Each structure stands twice: as C-alpha cells, then as structure tokens.
Amino acid sequence: MEVRTRAPGKIILSGEHAVVHGSTAVAAAIDLYTRVSFRLLPPSEGDAGSVELELKDTGLAFSWPSSRLKETFSFEAIGPPLSPTPRPCSPEHSKLIASLVEEQNIPEAKIWLRSGIHAFLYLYTSIHGFKPGKVVISSELPLGSGLGSSAAFCVSLSGALLALSDAFSIDRQTKGWLELELSELELVNKWAFEGEKIIHGKPSGIDNTVSTFGSMIKFRSGELTHIRSSTPLRMLITNTKVGRNTKALVAGVSERVLKHPDAMAAVFRAVDSISKELSVIIESPTSDDVSIIAKEEKLEELMEMNQGLLQCMGVSHASIETVLRTTLKYKLASKLTGAGGGGCVLTLLPTLLSTKIVDKVIAELESCGFQCLKAEVGGKGLEVCFS
Ligand SMILES: Nc1ncnc2c1ncn2[C@@H]1O[C@H](COP(=O)(O)OP(=O)(O)O)[C@@H](O)[C@H]1O
Ligand SMILES: C[C@@](O)(CCOP(=O)(O)O)CC(=O)O
Ligand SMILES: [Mg+2]
Known part of the structure; x- marks a missing residue:
C-alpha cells in the first residue's frame, strides 16, 4: 500500500521572528504544496532491506540499509526506536543521525539539505524504526525562501509516515484526498514540530501549524485561532x-x-x-x-x-x-x-x-x-x- 500526502506552504502576514519570542503572529496557507509518497517495502530473503529517500527537487536520492540503522541506534544509546508520542531528538540521537547523514556524501553545493535529511531520519526512525520503506518528496515551493518549505516538508512527511502506522485508525480503503480527524492532525503537527526544531533550531511552531490545519490563523505561544x-x-x-x-x-x-x-x-x-x-x-x-x-x-x-x-x-x-x-x-x-x-x-x-x-x-x-x-x-x- 502506498500513501500520498500534500501539505501547503504559508505566508506570514505579520509577526515573524517576534512569534518565536512570544508575540502574536498572523499566517495563512497558500496553494503551493510539498508532496510525499511513502510505501513500506517487504524485506527480501537474506536482506533486511533499506530505507530510501528520493528528493525530487534536488535530483538526489539516499539510502540506508536497515541493518545499518539498527546497528547505529542501539537501544542503550537512545532508548526504544518506536515512540508512540512525539518527543524531542536527544543530543545523543542527533549525533548518531548526523553520522548517518555524513556518510551520504551530499554535494557541497547542496549542503543546506543536511538539516532536511536529518529531520527525515529522525521522523522515519521514530515512527517506523528500521522497517524498509521508500519515501519520495517533491515541492512546488521555493526552498529556503520564507514560504515555509521546511514546515511543509515536515508536515507532509509526518502525515505520510503516521498514515501507514498503527497510530492512525484511518480507513485506508477510502479513495481520493482525505482530510484527517482533529486528533490525527494534532499528532502530525506535534511530530512536524519536532522536525522543524531540527531545521530551524528554535521554531515558534506557526509554520507547521498553518501547514497542518490550513486556512488563516492567529498564533501565539503554541495556541492557534482560525480567522476568516x-x-x-x-x-x-x-x-x-x-x-x-x-x-x-x-x-x-x-x-x-x-x-x-x-x-x-x-x-x-x-x-x-x-x-x-x-x-x-x-x-x-x-x-x-x-x-x-x-x-x-x-x-x-x-x-x-x-x-x-x-x-x-x-x-x-x-x-x-x-x-x-x-x-x-x-x-x-x-x-x-x-x-x-x-x-x-x-x-x-x-x-x-x-x-x-x-x-x-x-x-x-x-x-x-x-x-x-x-x-x-x-x-x-x-x-x-x-x-
Ligand atoms: N522539498 C524539499 N526537499 C529537501 N529538503 C527540503 C525540502 N523542503 C524543505 N527542505 C529543508 O528545509 C530547508 C529550508 O528551510 P528554511 O531555511 O526554514 O526555509 P523555508 O522554510 O522558508 O523554505 C532546506 O534547507 C532543506 O533542508
Ligand atoms: C522566522 C520565523 O518566525 C518564520 C520562519 O519561516 P521560514 O522558515 O522562513 O519560512 C521562525 C518561526 O516562527 O519558527
Ligand atoms: Mg522554514
């Protein structure tokens, strides 16, 4: 089974930066999307398989053997890999992920991708452990330009990973684009926020929140109000x-x-x-x-x-x-x-x-x-x- 997700970018009408320091901000979703497709791969005989990531916008693809992930994330170092609730990436976990990103030989001109790949590995291994799978990501948003590509990346990715996990009791036979239940959106938003932390350092959460819930929002200290x-x-x-x-x-x-x-x-x-x-x-x-x-x-x-x-x-x-x-x-x-x-x-x-x-x-x-x-x-x- 394959799942596809799409999450929008955003504009901030007022309050960027100040919102990180507790001020109110106003943001709105825009009709430019980041899209993710994800499927779990059956392991072949004698091979534990790999976790694969294709980033269409940069023409780059990455792959980590499941056995390599298993050996890197030893339980002693970071605790159990599958986490039912979103939790911050600990410094130990972050170091281990950084070593896996380093091994990928990202071209120097695309070194800015590192934080996105780091967030990917964190979200993937936290939600699906070492299960082999393939994720393809593409975006209509210009990356690193203020339109929230990092948040749309984290939201669409978290949404796809959770949609094929036990965390969602969703009817996977329904055809066409579905909007999720509020509790499911809230879970996606929490995981996406952990991803944004890896990319932004100290995010306010406004970008992942507006990308998850859409519409226009007033946002302050994690609280959102929809405005029209x-x-x-x-x-x-x-x-x-x-x-x-x-x-x-x-x-x-x-x-x-x-x-x-x-x-x-x-x-x-x-x-x-x-x-x-x-x-x-x-x-x-x-x-x-x-x-x-x-x-x-x-x-x-x-x-x-x-x-x-x-x-x-x-x-x-x-x-x-x-x-x-x-x-x-x-x-x-x-x-x-x-x-x-x-x-x-x-x-x-x-x-x-x-x-x-x-x-x-x-x-x-x-x-x-x-x-x-x-x-x-x-x-x-x-x-x-x-x-
Ligand atoms: N489609 C994508 N493919 C790969 N990386 C992405 C993608 N979208 C976002 N990213 C990650 O997000 C980073 C840009 O985030 P950021 O600097 O917050 O700018 P913005 O969120 O305004 O686009 C990129 O450097 C990359 O690591
Ligand atoms: C500057 C800030 O307010 C918005 C950043 O948006 P973007 O990543 O430039 O699209 C940071 C944040 O709220 O997390
Ligand atoms: Mg961003």
Whole structure:
C-alpha cells in the first residue's frame, strides 16, 4: 500500500521572528504544496532491506540499509526506536543521525539539505524504526525562501509516515484526498514540530501549524485561532532569490535580544499589537468599496509598520529594500515574509487595483531579476490519499 500526502506552504502576514519570542503572529496557507509518497517495502530473503529517500527537487536520492540503522541506534544509546508520542531528538540521537547523514556524501553545493535529511531520519526512525520503506518528496515551493518549505516538508512527511502506522485508525480503503480527524492532525503537527526544531533550531511552531490545519490563523505561544477574512486578500509574492537560512536568522535575532533586551522587548510588544490589530481588521465586515478601501489602507499601514520593526530586528536585506522601493512607486505596501535576509516579500494588491498596474509592477520586479508568484491565500492544510 502506498500513501500520498500534500501539505501547503504559508505566508506570514505579520509577526515573524517576534512569534518565536512570544508575540502574536498572523499566517495563512497558500496553494503551493510539498508532496510525499511513502510505501513500506517487504524485506527480501537474506536482506533486511533499506530505507530510501528520493528528493525530487534536488535530483538526489539516499539510502540506508536497515541493518545499518539498527546497528547505529542501539537501544542503550537512545532508548526504544518506536515512540508512540512525539518527543524531542536527544543530543545523543542527533549525533548518531548526523553520522548517518555524513556518510551520504551530499554535494557541497547542496549542503543546506543536511538539516532536511536529518529531520527525515529522525521522523522515519521514530515512527517506523528500521522497517524498509521508500519515501519520495517533491515541492512546488521555493526552498529556503520564507514560504515555509521546511514546515511543509515536515508536515507532509509526518502525515505520510503516521498514515501507514498503527497510530492512525484511518480507513485506508477510502479513495481520493482525505482530510484527517482533529486528533490525527494534532499528532502530525506535534511530530512536524519536532522536525522543524531540527531545521530551524528554535521554531515558534506557526509554520507547521498553518501547514497542518490550513486556512488563516492567529498564533501565539503554541495556541492557534482560525480567522476568516471578510473580503478575499490578494497578495503578490516576490522571491528575491537571495538564499538564506532560517536557523541562522532566528539565532541572529536571539543574539540581538541578549545585547538589547529592553529595546527588543519593546519591539516584540509592538509586533504583538500590530498582529492583534491586523487580525481584527482582516475579520471586520465590509459593505461597499469605501469600506474595502479603508480596510486595505489600514492593512497596508500595519504591514509597513511590521516591516520597520523587522528592520529593527536586523532581518531585512538590500534585495528586500529594492522590492519595497519598487512597489512603493506604485503606492503599494510590502513587507518581508518568513525569516527575511533575502527570500520572499509580500505586497498587498488592493481589490480595486487594475490588472494593468499589477502587470506593470510584476514586469518591473522581474526586470530586477526577482520572480513573482500569485498564490491563493487561506486554503486547505494537510491531505492524505491511499492507493
Ligand atoms: N522539498 C524539499 N526537499 C529537501 N529538503 C527540503 C525540502 N523542503 C524543505 N527542505 C529543508 O528545509 C530547508 C529550508 O528551510 P528554511 O531555511 O526554514 O526555509 P523555508 O522554510 O522558508 O523554505 C532546506 O534547507 C532543506 O533542508
Ligand atoms: C522566522 C520565523 O518566525 C518564520 C520562519 O519561516 P521560514 O522558515 O522562513 O519560512 C521562525 C518561526 O516562527 O519558527
Ligand atoms: Mg522554514
């Protein structure tokens, strides 16, 4: 039996980084997905088989003999391999996984994959032990660009691994894409959070939560509230194509907190207020064009204020500033989304903005070497399909 899953990427409308330090943030799922297919392989005679991982986006494949995994994860060192409940990867376990990743000779230019492979091995061996199996992963998301590819990776992977485990009492004969029960989604989300910890270092949990549950959410200290926009929000996403790493950017903000605790606490409080106000405005009813324009103007102002505070945190970048300047020429407000330091920028496209202007902005941004994406905001979370 094979299971397929898909989990969406996300945009953060306000509150990235500050959410790691306890502030409120607002995020929404987007209709760009990471897809996983997984099947357990029957062991052949005289051979315990292997755990195989194919990463389609990079054209790389990896394989670990089950016997090698068994010998590496001795019970004495890390405890029983199969864990019914999500638990953090201990330093001992992490060291052993690192040695297995090291053996794979990842090309130097793709060394950033290491954390993803590390998270894969952790999730696989925690949920299925050394059982031979094959996992194939592909994504429509640009990797390492602020659209939550790491979370979509962990959610789609955890979902697929759990769907073929005893943890789910799901009817595997049902055809087509299924949405899971709340308790199953909560379990996937917890495992995915452990994976995100390996990739991000200190994640807030907002990315895996919005990827698991979908829609638009207000999130603070692990608690989510679903929110619904009274009018569709149109967002332009510009990928600066400047590579960056979330773990390093999150660590950089924490260093700034150590150096300037009071100033940074004030910045985080301001972000908290912005996110709360933003969520109220998003949900506020509109009756006509005048009220829609007023609502969008307030959202634009809050996005600009949040961007200013992200600059205070030290996570903007020259490429992001170029996008901000370019969109401002068209009186459009933008902010970075995700960890910053390059990656993606969000621009609110007001409802009454003409297609002609949108096309002009996109052409100007693309002439700078950036890539523009239009995505539907607030869609579905994790889905599962058996075949
Ligand atoms: N489809 C994928 N294939 C391989 N690795 C992935 C994939 N998606 C995410 N990753 C892992 O996640 C990392 C990117 O995560 P991160 O720096 O948090 O950026 P973001 O989450 O914004 O895309 C990659 O370096 C890789 O380790
Ligand atoms: C910076 C942060 O708020 C969001 C990171 O998102 P991304 O990995 O850049 O897509 C970190 C987090 O909340 O875990
Ligand atoms: Mg990430």
